Amino acid sequence: MKPNRRSFLKNVTAASALLATESIAKPFHIIKDLKKISPNDKIRFATIGMGIQGHSDTKAALRSSQDVEFVAAADLYDGRLTRVKELYGKDIFTTRDYRQILERKDIDAVLIVTPDHWHDHITKAALQAGKNVYCEKPMVHHINEGLSVIDAWKKSGKTMQVGSQRISSASFKEAKRLFQAGEIGEINYVESNNDRFNAIGAWNYSIPTDASPSTVDWDTYLGDAPKRAFDAKRFFRWRNYQDYGTGVGGDLFVHLITGVHFVTNSLGPERVMSSGELSYWKDGRDVPDVLVSILDYPKTDIHANFQMVLRVNFANAGAIANNTRIIGTEGQIEFTENNLVLTKKKLSKAPGMGGYDSFNTFSEAQQKEFKKQYDAQYPEDTRKAEPVKEVRFEAPKEDDAHANHFRDFFENVKKGSVGTVEDPVFGFRAAAPVLACNESYFSKKIVHWDPVAMKMKKK
Numbered sequence: 001m002k003p004n005r006r007s008f009l010k011n012v013t014a015a016s017a018l019l020a021t022e023s024i025a026k027p028f029h030i031i032k033d034l035k036k037i038s039p040n041d042k043i044r045f046a047t048i049g050m051g052i053q054g055h056s057d058t059k060a061a062l063r064s065s066q067d068v069e070f071v072a073a074a075d076l077y078d079g080r081l082t083r084v085k086e087l088y089g090k091d092i093f094t095t096r097d098y099r100q101i102l103e104r105k106d107i108d109a110v111l112i113v114t115p116d117h118w119h120d121h122i123t124k125a126a127l128q129a130g131k132n133v134y135c136e137k138p139m140v141h142h143i144n145e146g147l148s149v150i151d152a153w154k155k156s157g158k159t160m161q162v163g164s165q166r167i168s169s170a171s172f173k174e175a176k177r178l179f180q181a182g183e184i185g186e187i188n189y190v191e192s193n194n195d196r197f198n199a200i201g202a203w204n205y206s207i208p209t210d211a212s213p214s215t216v217d218w219d220t221y222l223g224d225a226p227k228r229a230f231d232a233k234r235f236f237r238w239r240n241y242q243d244y245g246t247g248v249g250g251d252l253f254v255h256l257i258t259g260v261h262f263v264t265n266s267l268g269p270e271r272v273m274s275s276g277e278l279s280y281w282k283d284g285r286d287v288p289d290v291l292v293s294i295l296d297y298p299k300t301d302i303h304a305n306f307q308m309v310l311r312v313n314f315a316n317a318g319a320i321a322n323n324t325r326i327i328g329t330e331g332q333i334e335f336t337e338n339n340l341v342l343t344k345k346k347l348s349k350a351p352g353m354g355g356y357d358s359f360n361t362f363s364e365a366q367q368k369e370f371k372k373q374y375d376a377q378y379p380e381d382t383r384k385a386e387p388v389k390e391v392r393f394e395a396p397k398e399d400d401a402h403a404n405h406f407r408d409f410f411e412n413v414k415k416g417s418v419g420t421v422e423d424p425v426f427g428f429r430a431a432a433p434v435l436a437c438n439e440s441y442f443s444k445k446i447v448h449w450d451p452v453a454m455k456m457k458k459k
């Protein structure tokens with residue numbers, strides 16, 4: 001950190017910050033103290049939570065720009081702090097206590113990559129401490145935590161990006177371009193799935209042999225979760241427990257729904273219902289391994305009403321083909337992070353007659369009469385459907401969605417802008433419906449959601 005660095009900082013007006021944020025539907029509190037970082041300064045970041053994704057995020061952040069520097073890490077398992085020093089050198093500051101990172105004035109941004117139950121607490125504390133925040137998905141653990149995170153972000157004026165990075169892939173951007181250009185007509189249905197069939201895919205990650213209350217800060221880990229004795233499974237395989245994780249909804253549906261919202265600009269569903277079971281991984285977990293949810297999206301000024309069906313099956317020993325299909329009245333876009341197929345299909349104006357049709361059951365006289373009318377109503381040129389067209393898109397080999405997502409974050413930090421592609425309003429609009437999917441599964445009830453006000457509705 002150069003000593004004169006803060007002298008470069010500039011104020012940006014609240015108005016320009018507001019304009020920069022597309023996804024904000026309503027006016028919000030005045031943004032104070034929005035700062036730019038000089039183009040000559042490196043952005044110094046720290047990672048809080050150096051587990052699997054903490055490592056992956058740190059690497060992606062470093063790939064994203066020459067102008068960023070990794071300076072500190074916090075984690076509750078000592079082995080992971082040792083690993084940080086092994087990989088990044090002894091000068092990286094490491095601590096069990098994330099608050100020591102937030103106190104440091106020379107850190108501009110934090111990556112929050114803890115289990116879900118810590119996201120809201122650390123995000124709010126980091127924003128209050130003046131840090132720019134990259135927070136992993138799902139943005140919150142419970143629906144009632146979302147608005148307070150948004151509020152803290154608005155008050156802080158800091159840049160925030162939520163980490164469902166696939167939307168920064170070339171393929172998702174192409175899907176958005178095609179959808180917005182009207183290539184599939186009016187949307188009516190979406191299906192998206194993410195099946196798996198292996199122990200690690202079903203979240204049973206390796207547990208180190210030295211895991212114990214002396215190498216793990218168990219009491220801090222529990223945070224707002226119920227107190228209980230040390231349990232290495234609950235620490236290293238936290239996704240399996242509702243106290244810390246958000247099940248397949250928060251882990252995987254959230255990526256699917258984020259992609260669909262990105263492509264369609266939808267704000268969210270108004271009715272959510274789920275069905276599922278714990279079918280195969282009966283290892284003490286308290287979340288389902290098969291979940292199917294139906295989400296009803298209302299008609300808005302920008303799109304027709306549609307249904308979205310999401311599925312995760314961790315016990316799919318059959319064929320697995322994970323993708324998203326957005327279907328409209330003139331075709332479909334089927335895509336993954338790496339490629340996309342647009343299929344265009346437009347019906348002829350004439351409905352057709354004969355074949356598997358009631359026509360053949362009419363009396364001869366009636367068939368003659370019907371055909372006369374049909375010919376008069378449908379001249380030759382209305383009888384041919386447009387040929388089915390297929391357009392394929394392959395993302396370039398060098399496309400790096402994860403790094404792109406971080407580049408967007410850091411570029412906004414540099415500009416002092418709040419206009420990231422996945423700001424907390426977008427992040428919460430993706431997280432809340434998947435948390436509602438869980439709620440519906442556990443309560444066996446339909447959950448009603450107001451996607452504009454971002455509030456649960458009673459029915």
Ligand SMILES: NC(=O)c1ccc[n+]([C@@H]2O[C@H](COP(=O)([O-])OP(=O)(O)OC[C@H]3O[C@@H](n4cnc5c(N)ncnc54)[C@H](O)[C@@H]3O)[C@@H](O)[C@H]2O)c1
Binds near residue numbers: 164
């Ligand atoms: N965007 C993606 O594609 C993607 C992929 C995987 C995980 N994730 C998200 O990343 C987050 C972390 O997942 P993971 O797989 O890396 O989990 P993990 O268990 O491998 O790592 C979590 C780490 O957080 C640390 N931690 C917990 N509480 C902490 C606290 N209060 N302070 C500091 N450190 C704390 C733990 O010690 C642990 O090392 C989750 O929210 C998950 O949903 C996102």
